[in-house]
Amino acid sequence: MNSKPLLDYIKRYVNLTKEEESLLISKVSYRKYLKNQYIVQQGDICKITGFILSGCTKTFYLDESGQEHIVLFAIEEWWTSDMGSYISQSPADFNVQCIENTELIQFSYDTNEELLLKIPKLERFFRKIVERALVSSQKRIIRNFSLTAKEQYIQFKELYPTIEKRVPQYMVASYLGITKEFLSKIKSQLILEQ
Amino acid sequence: MNSKPLLDYIKRYVNLTKEEESLLISKVSYRKYLKNQYIVQQGDICKITGFILSGCTKTFYLDESGQEHIVLFAIEEWWTSDMGSYISQSPADFNVQCIENTELIQFSYDTNEELLLKIPKLERFFRKIVERALVSSQKRIIRNFSLTAKEQYIQFKELYPTIEKRVPQYMVASYLGITKEFLSKIKSQLILEQ
């Protein structure tokens, strides 16, 4: 397992000693998922939060009519899980599925408690991570309300250019909350305009 | 200042000693806002996070055309601030305004750092608070995508019955992302249906 990306990432928020770093690494696990595999399924108790070493995942909700609504994508150096299910160990509302083969460093709910007690600095680290996730989530709500679908698509490309190139278009449409047909129309409009 | 509601609230997440409690109380401040006063304005650097002792606030975004989009309401025992601005001390995207006269216990950005160093348990406390806020925010995104306006309104009433009764209807419409006229139509439909 290549733990450097995770340790570098943590370093941006808190400074761990060498001992703390190796304790941390001894308590997490590495796992490889194949494209299309599920990390969490709606209804499961989400046992892990994963730090992505490589790959790409989508977190989505299936509604009554079986339609898929993507809440967020995650790529290298992002975190992936059903946060609600993980923190309260209750059945997941969301599915997390790999869009590409994906390598994770997994923090399991059971051992994480122990880790936080031994390295209290990690409380601060996770607080900061979650704060940033909350900010993105609130901004997403606003974009949704105050922009047309076309404007949202333009912003999405600016905010997440790599993701836009890596995931199929119909998933981008689902993330934006529109149909794939309408996104297709928007794209052809944008081509005509320029 | 009546600090009991805050201390009781904290007790649900972490246990503080009497000394820690009094240190905490010595580092926060009490403030009363009148109805319609702003706690934060778009563009300000948000210096505080407030715990609501009494009253009600709305956090909203003003778009290009001057339209107001409400991200969230907050009432007693909830937290209110522009999280993005507070955590990165950058200009606020949102306004926070009082819908009623509102009493806050304010945690200021500058003294909070000191407080967290002296009472590391608070890192955990704030992490848990933010985690819960993130979960609500993600659920809100999903409701928005997978429900019709009518369904959203019904869920809103179930989730936040007190808020629905306390705030004017046009603000509920703004929160739901629809016009006040359409909410009015929905309400009259619901009356006919029952």
Add this chain to the structure above:
DNA sequence: AAATGATGTTAATCTAGTTTAACATTTATT
């Protein structure tokens, strides 16, 4: 009690985005 401003309603017209369905293109599998 009159007047002003804030909040809520109704109805007609309009539009952004959906639905359906047929077809085109790209990618993976044999």
Add this chain to the structure above:
DNA sequence: AATAAATGTTAAACTAGATTAACATCATTT
């Protein structure tokens, strides 16, 4: 190379929700 599966496009008919505008009701101030 041929076939199947997945992804993307186009266009017509449709609908949820927006816009406009006129009016109704409630609350606050003088």
